[in-house]
Amino acid sequence: MAGSQQGIVRIFGRGEQSALFAAIDGSVAESRVQTRVSVNELVAANANAPLATPTYDGTGQTVYPDVARIPGGLGPQGFEYWMGITLYPDGVDTTESPSILASHDGTTWVVPAGLTNPIAAPATGFWPDPDLTFDPAKRRLYLFWLGMRVAWTDNGKDWTAPFVLVSTLSGEVSPAVIKDSGGYKMWSVQKVDAGATNKIFHRTHDSLETTWPADVTECTFTPPSGKEPWHMDV
Numbered sequence: 422m423a424g425s426q427q428g429i430v431r432i433f434g435r436g437e438q439s440a441l442f443a444a445i446d447g448s449v450a451e452s453r454v455q456t457r458v459s460v461n462e463l464v465a466a467n468a469n470a471p472l473a474t475p476t477y478d479g480t481g482q483t484v485y486p487d488v489a490r491i492p493g494g495l496g497p498q499g500f501e502y503w504m505g506i507t508l509y510p511d512g513v514d515t516t517e518s519p520s521i522l523a524s525h526d527g528t529t530w531v532v533p534a535g536l537t538n539p540i541a542a543p544a545t546g547f548w549p550d551p552d553l554t555f556d557p558a559k560r561r562l563y564l565f566w567l568g569m570r571v572a573w574t575d576n577g578k579d580w581t582a583p584f585v586l587v588s589t590l591s592g593e594v595s596p597a598v599i600k601d602s603g604g605y606k607m608w609s610v611q612k613v614d615a616g617a618t619n620k621i622f623h624r625t626h627d628s629l630e631t632t633w634p635a636d637v638t639e640c641t642f643t644p645p646s647g648k649e650p651w652h653m654d655v
Contacts, residue, residue: 496577505551
């Protein structure tokens with residue numbers, strides 16, 4: 422990887438599972454693709470005892486989990502582990518809207534008392550790609566999802582209305598956000614036709630509660646034939 426790395430991005434695609442790693446130093450970026458294992462092998466290798474993820478429709482069928490650990494816990498019940506997740510009953514993506522679960526041990530997950538899922542839902546369409554970030558200085562938990570939207574809470578139960586951080590670029594999905602000594606950093610990926618040139622987007626700002634500037638750094642890459650980049654984490 423070239424340059425001084427600010428982050429390593431891992432993206433999984435469809436078809437055979439492939440991972441793309443990219444280092445972005447603010448102006449220079451490189452990427453390399455590694456094919457890992459057939460997705461059919463992964464589908465056949467479900468956990469012997471999968472975790473229960475309660476859902477508001479009663480199916481318990483979920484997708485796209487993202488977990489944040491909060492030392493000391495958050496909210497009146499003091500949950501240490503928080504999960505952003507969406508419904509996916511029988512693979513129906515139109516049910517996807519961001520929901521929240523919590524746990525004391527990372528194994529037994531519940532809906533926190535007083536919380537009603539989903540956190541937000543569109544009038545039409547669906548809102549996938551949840552990502553959680555905790556700000557220890559503010560003791561505030563942030564939930565991001567498709568469209569560069571964010572909501573936040575100080576107690577795990579009461580969430581703000583969705584707020585759009587920045588206007589999305591063409592095909593932009595799957596925001597992933599962290600906080601470090603340099604402020605807040607967001608990565609996202611451009612989803613276009615399989616095999617076409619795609620982009621990773623990188624942004625920085627000093628707040629998650631105000632509109633971000635349009636400045637963005639881009640890293641271009643071409644996935645293997647038949648692969649579509651989408652969900653990522655940092």
